[in-house]
Structure formats: structure tokens, C-alpha cells
Amino acid sequence: MPVNVNGVMQLLCRVSEMRGMKAAFKQSGKGALMAGTGAFLGGLLGGPFGIAIGGAAGGLVGGWMTSGQFKPIPQIILGLTPAQQQKLYNHTYAIIRDLDWTDMVQLSALVMGSVCIQDKMLAVIATYLTKEFGAQIQYEK
Structure with a gap:
């Protein structure tokens, strides 16, 4: 079942914040x-x-x-353009589409209860930011 882009962005923000994920962009x-x-x-x-x-x-x-000059990932995700968020959503949806969920609340519970799914989502974020923006990723937790 598809879920809106904003819901997935919020979930990505939550997961990345839990792990203290930050990124720095090459300047x-x-x-x-x-x-x-x-x-x-x-x-x-x-x-x-x-x-x-x-x-x-x-x-x-x-x-x-x-x-x-590292910024928290949630700040970066929320600052992406709608087109960039859609692209990140598409990559993330490849992970969550095969899970058994019916709404955003259930999806959030599944993701927050599984370190494996969280790790896959963090890998999607890291890969996207690295490929699209040349970001350097750092984890605090």
C-alpha cells in the first residue's frame, strides 16, 4: 500500500535521528x-x-x-526539494513495499521495531546523499 512522501520522510528523519546520523557536503x-x-x-x-x-x-x-561542517540528516531531508524527496522516497519504498502494513502507524511500528529495516533505510539515505550530493556521512550512535 503506498504511503505519502511526507510520511516516509518523517520516518527517515526519525530513524536517522535515533542513530545520530549527520552529513557534511564537500565545499x-x-x-x-x-x-x-x-x-x-x-x-x-x-x-x-x-x-x-x-x-x-x-x-x-x-x-x-x-x-x-556536519548537519543532522533530518535537517537535510526536510530541506530537500519535492523532486529530491520523491527520489529518496522511491529508493525507500523499495524496502518497505514488501512489508506487511496497512497505514503509516503500522509501518512506523514495523520499522522502529526492526534494527534490520532501520539499517536498510539508513543505507538508502547514506547512498542517496553520497551519490547525489557527494556527502560524507557520520554516525554518533
């Missing part, structure tokens, strides 16, 4: 901008040798600025 643009800025400034101040030093320093600063 290579910021790092590249810092490396380029460092190289430019280094070149102005120190010539060719300054470009190398400035680029290395800018790269280190850029890497430091973009690392460790």
Missing part, C-alpha cells in the same frame, strides 16, 4: 577560492616563491574552513 569551491586568493596575494608580495607559499597557506585555510 571544494570555498577551498579553491581560498587557495587561489592565497596564491594571488603571495604572488603580489613575494613573486614566484610567494605564489607557492600563498597557495599552500590558502589551501590549508580553505581546508580548515570547509572541514567538519
Whole structure:
């Protein structure tokens, strides 16, 4: 029996929150901008040798600025566009369609009572965010 996308998104949020699942997105643009800025400034101040030093320093600063920016998965899921949520729903529905349930309450009870189903749902989330957005996934629990 099909269930609405919002119901499945809420269930995914609940499961991912229980496990403390977070994701960080690669922000290579910021790092590249810092490396380029460092190289430019280094070149102005120190010539060719300054470009190398400035680029290395800018790269280190850029890497430091973009690392460790993990967001809770529920926040990410709820921020997806309707089309992105539909795609995540389709992947998740492949797991829940063969379960014996009639409504969202019963589906929630089945999922929350089975670590195996939860693990499959978490794998769907991780795979989706990694493939679609290049996210790095972290679990706290």
C-alpha cells in the first residue's frame, strides 16, 4: 500500500535521528577560492616563491574552513526539494513495499521495531546523499 512522501520522510528523519546520523557536503569551491586568493596575494608580495607559499597557506585555510561542517540528516531531508524527496522516497519504498502494513502507524511500528529495516533505510539515505550530493556521512550512535 503506498504511503505519502511526507510520511516516509518523517520516518527517515526519525530513524536517522535515533542513530545520530549527520552529513557534511564537500565545499571544494570555498577551498579553491581560498587557495587561489592565497596564491594571488603571495604572488603580489613575494613573486614566484610567494605564489607557492600563498597557495599552500590558502589551501590549508580553505581546508580548515570547509572541514567538519556536519548537519543532522533530518535537517537535510526536510530541506530537500519535492523532486529530491520523491527520489529518496522511491529508493525507500523499495524496502518497505514488501512489508506487511496497512497505514503509516503500522509501518512506523514495523520499522522502529526492526534494527534490520532501520539499517536498510539508513543505507538508502547514506547512498542517496553520497551519490547525489557527494556527502560524507557520520554516525554518533
